[in-house]
Amino acid sequence: MAPIVKVNDLRKSYDSGFEALKGVTLDIEEGEIIALLGPNGAGKTTLISTICGITRPTSGTVTVSGHDIIKDYRQARSQIGLVPQELSLEQFETVMNAVRFSRGLFGKPNDDALVEKLLRQLGLHDKKDSKIMALSGGMKRRVLIAKALAHEPRVLFLDEPTAGVDVELRKDMWRVVDELRKTGVTIILTTHYIEEAEAMADRIAVIEKGQIRLVQGKVELMAHLGKKEAIIHLTAPLAEVPASLAHYNVELVNNGSALRYVYDVRAERTGITSLLNDLQTAGLQMSDIETRQSSLEEIFVGLIEGDAA
Numbered sequence: 001m002a003p004i005v006k007v008n009d010l011r012k013s014y015d016s017g018f019e020a021l022k023g024v025t026l027d028i029e030e031g032e033i034i035a036l037l038g039p040n041g042a043g044k045t046t047l048i049s050t051i052c053g054i055t056r057p058t059s060g061t062v063t064v065s066g067h068d069i070i071k072d073y074r075q076a077r078s079q080i081g082l083v084p085q086e087l088s089l090e091q092f093e094t095v096m097n098a099v100r101f102s103r104g105l106f107g108k109p110n111d112d113a114l115v116e117k118l119l120r121q122l123g124l125h126d127k128k129d130s131k132i133m134a135l136s137g138g139m140k141r142r143v144l145i146a147k148a149l150a151h152e153p154r155v156l157f158l159d160e161p162t163a164g165v166d167v168e169l170r171k172d173m174w175r176v177v178d179e180l181r182k183t184g185v186t187i188i189l190t191t192h193y194i195e196e197a198e199a200m201a202d203r204i205a206v207i208e209k210g211q212i213r214l215v216q217g218k219v220e221l222m223a224h225l226g227k228k229e230a231i232i233h234l235t236a237p238l239a240e241v242p243a244s245l246a247h248y249n250v251e252l253v254n255n256g257s258a259l260r261y262v263y264d265v266r267a268e269r270t271g272i273t274s275l276l277n278d279l280q281t282a283g284l285q286m287s288d289i290e291t292r293q294s295s296l297e298e299i300f301v302g303l304i305e306g307d308a309a
């Protein structure tokens with residue numbers, strides 16, 4: 001089956017001369033959920049706005065369901081639902097009317113049965129006659145999704161769906177996306193949270209400095225990312241790693257007063273227990289142990305370096 005979204009060598013230079021997209025090529029399959037994961041300023045919003053036809057590319061092409069986003073703008077745009085970063089809603093409108101209105105904007109005939117079905121899917125049905133201003137932040141975000149889906153697009157863009165929201169709301173959004181998965185709509189979301197990409201996406205594209213550095217299935221990528229390190233502080237410093245520990249992925253740090261052990265948190269056996277046992281057998285005493293997960297920044301650096309190698 002042909003990809004539902006095809007992005008080919010997309011470039012975007014802003015008037016300032018800044019090149020925000022440097023030749024992005026990406027195929028998105030129908031029904032998948034793909035996360036564009038990248039640090040601030042990587043070009044995620046620029047990429048989404050260009051695919052949606054809001055920002056004009058400097059060169060390159062985008063097709064959505066085979067329609068060119070510039071030449072066949074109306075057909076291409078009718079296939080797309082966009083949920084922007086900011087909450088921009090008519091506070092005095094009812095939920096039902098707001099969603100009806102969005103459908104009308106695309107010239108689609110009124111269809112209350114469809115709107116109600118959508119509200120049910122998004123857990124908003126009992127709020128359909130409520131004014132938007134009376135809704136919680138999480139419900140307002142759901143209304144934005146309902147509005148974006150009102151004209152029955154095949155592709156839904158979520159631009160940082162959980163930016164600036166608390167943990168509970170984030171999880172709520174993850175559940176909403178999981179429900180939408182069942183409807184078969186293709187979802188493209190941007191985020192800089194790895195956990196978020198992990199919770200929602202089937203595939204992850206890492207974007208950095210206007211380029212896609214890596215596109216991979218989530219399972220493979222998370223296996224790649226799931227590294228943790230333990231720093232084992234020793235009571236007496238060592239000159240070198242003892243031969244009996246050589247088969248572990250350990251190195252001496254802090255002038256020999258600690259061992260650094262890197263392991264895969266997702267592995268069935270992390271090796272920590274046997275390392276600690278072998279440490280004792282080797283006659284080494286530890287004074288403390290600390291563990292930490294690689295930060296997002298380190299993961300990106302690791303990925304990008306690994307990719308270039």
Ligand SMILES: Nc1ncnc2c1ncn2[C@@H]1O[C@H](COP(=O)(O)OP(=O)(O)OP(=O)(O)O)[C@@H](O)[C@H]1O
Nearest residue numbers: 014016018020038039040041042043044045046047
């Ligand atoms: N209208 C504009 N004119 C000039 N530069 C811009 C414009 N819009 C964005 N940029 C620059 O392009 C780069 C990419 O911005 P973009 O908003 O696409 O990044 P992002 O990955 O979505 O970041 P964030 O996660 O912070 O939203 C940034 O360096 C930004 O400053």
